[in-house]
Amino acid sequence: MEKENKKIRDKARKERNEVVRQLVAFIRKRDRRVQAHRKRLEEQNAEKVKRFEELRKQQKLEQA
Numbered sequence: 001m002e003k004e005n006k007k008i009r010d011k012a013r014k015e016r017n018e019v020v021r022q023l024v025a026f027i028r029k030r031d032r033r034v035q036a037h038r039k040r041l042e043e044q045n046a047e048k049v050k051r052f053e054e055l056r057k058q059q060k061l062e063q064a
Helices: 003-031 032-063
Strands: none
Touching: 003 032
16 A cells, blocks of 8 residues: 555656646746847857858858
């Protein structure tokens, strides 16, 4: 009987933890601070790509 109760408690704990994880993910997506951080990262990545492309063009022109 104790084993059965332990199984039930463990299963309930896992389900509860999963619900909490989903709630945290839901809230995090809508947090303005997280959105602002994500936007900054995207802008930085776009700037890196732009610099890389310009560098490649410059190198091609120098080689030609």
